[in-house]
Amino acid sequence: MSRARGRPRNPEADRAILQAALEVFIEGGVEGASIEQIAKRAGVGKLTVYRRWDSKEAVLAAAIETARDGIPEAPADLADLPVTTLVRKLLPGLAEAIAEPRLRAMIARIFGASVSHPELMATYWENYVVPRRRNTRALLERAQAEGTIAADADLDALIDMMVGAVLFRLVQPEPLDVAGATAYLESVYRQAGLL
Amino acid sequence: MSRARGRPRNPEADRAILQAALEVFIEGGVEGASIEQIAKRAGVGKLTVYRRWDSKEAVLAAAIETARDGIPEAPADLADLPVTTLVRKLLPGLAEAIAEPRLRAMIARIFGASVSHPELMATYWENYVVPRRRNTRALLERAQAEGTIAADADLDALIDMMVGAVLFRLVQPEPLDVAGATAYLESVYRQAGLL
Incomplete structure (x- = not known):
């Protein structure tokens, strides 16, 4: 790119x-x-x-x-844990990443530029959204296997709802510290059936 | 404002x-x-x-x-219908509104401006997001009363997930026509328990 x-x-x-x-x-x-x-x-x-x-x-x-380099990957050796344990281990790193004011500002600017410069949105999509959607889908599929998410759930819709809620929170003017980001992520993951 | x-x-x-x-x-x-x-x-x-x-x-x-004037309000005389019937009646107007390229572009620009001009985001919030959140909450509470949404659901999280998914879809580069917007809204409303 x-x-x-x-x-x-x-x-x-x-x-x-x-x-x-x-x-x-x-x-x-x-x-x-x-x-x-x-x-x-x-x-x-x-x-x-x-x-x-x-x-x-x-x-x-x-x-x-x-800028993607600053966002932690999910460690592979956690893959055998139950979903809720895994989510609990992943949340702090994710909360820290989204509470970072520069990441929030960058995302807002990319959204704004999508009108005139869709290629920047495409770069963001490929490097940030696609990996996050893939990780979220893996968690949701395991939760379906464990029975905490309905077998007939629309995972595409649910992923958009989770990722959308978090991105939506990021562009809101209210400040977001790590504690607030953690609480917000917990409420969304819980409502989705992952906690 | x-x-x-x-x-x-x-x-x-x-x-x-x-x-x-x-x-x-x-x-x-x-x-x-x-x-x-x-x-x-x-x-x-x-x-x-x-x-x-x-x-x-x-x-x-x-x-x-x-620009808010172009978005249709929910007619008051539908209030006694079952939630799914009401949602079916509301969806076409909402799909038409979100498929409007100018509205999508305006929202993207407001998101982008949130970094440097939070007052524009505040205007948008007050005029667009607050009324939509209020309407969505009313629907979710009725669905809870009808039993299609769990009594202990986190409505704040669920509203953010629904509104967030739709706004997130709006800033994606893929084109969105009325049929696509209708299908998207249906999948989100269904996953939320409103259809």
């Missing part, structure tokens, strides 16, 4: 550029961002940016992809 | 300004909008806008409020 060019890379400059791009995007949205601004914030020349990415949209997509 | 000023009003110019403001907001978000652009699009002078609103944010908030 990042449409990186073939030139030799300078990892330190790349990191600075992607970091700057994310900040500029969060502050002003895609309409408020420019390569010039990103280069200035990163302390590099515009050409250094253009050598690696051919548009501000390409830099922003790469920055969104890179 | 609109912070209208005390000067005599020209309803026709007001309508043109609010319409232009919504278009400009949808096209470029709050960062891409300016009073100058709104006045030009509406075919009035900048001063005509400033006589009624003191900032672009105030015009945008008024435009968001006004």
Whole structure:
């Protein structure tokens, strides 16, 4: 997705550029961002940016992809636990991730940009939403096998309802700390039949 | 919320300004909008806008409020029907509203602006989300009374899951026509226990 060019890379400059791009995007949205601004914030020349990415949209997509690294994966060795135990182990990491103001701001900006820049939403979708939906589906299927979720439940609808509720909470103006995020996730997971 | 000023009003110019403001907001978000652009699009002078609103944010908030008028209210005389019958009668109007590309774009832009302009999100919340949450709660309480939703269900969580799923669907890049919106709403309402 990042449409990186073939030139030799300078990892330190790349990191600075992607970091700057994310900040500029969060502050002003895609309409408020420019390569010039990103280069200035990163302390590099515009050409250094253009050598690696051919548009501000390409830099922003790469920055969104890179920000994904901060979100913890579910450890594979928990897979044999009962669903509620597994959910209890996963919730703290998830709560910490969604209480992060920069992640919330990034998601809000991606939603806003979906009108004019659907490719940023596509990058977000592929890197954040698809893996989360896959994990949620695995949990729901196990809960169905354990009998806490009805066998005829519409899992696609239920996944959208869970992911939608959480994303919806993220763009609400009320502050969200880790304790609030934990309580919110617990109420949604419980209502879904996972706790 | 609109912070209208005390000067005599020209309803026709007001309508043109609010319409232009919504278009400009949808096209470029709050960062891409300016009073100058709104006045030009509406075919009035900048001063005509400033006589009624003191900032672009105030015009945008008024435009968001006004766009609410296109969304149908639940008719009061349906109140005695069983919940599933009532939901069947409400769904077509709701599906038409959410399949409207301008409403989808407006909501996406409001989400995006929530980072820098939480007051626009507050206007949206008050005018769109609060009434929809109230209606959804009334339906869920009646479904609880009829026994199709568990007496100990967490209605706040369930409302967020329903509203969240629908809003989440609205900002996804895939097109949504009235038939698709109807099918989507049916799956969510059914999974929630309302159909």
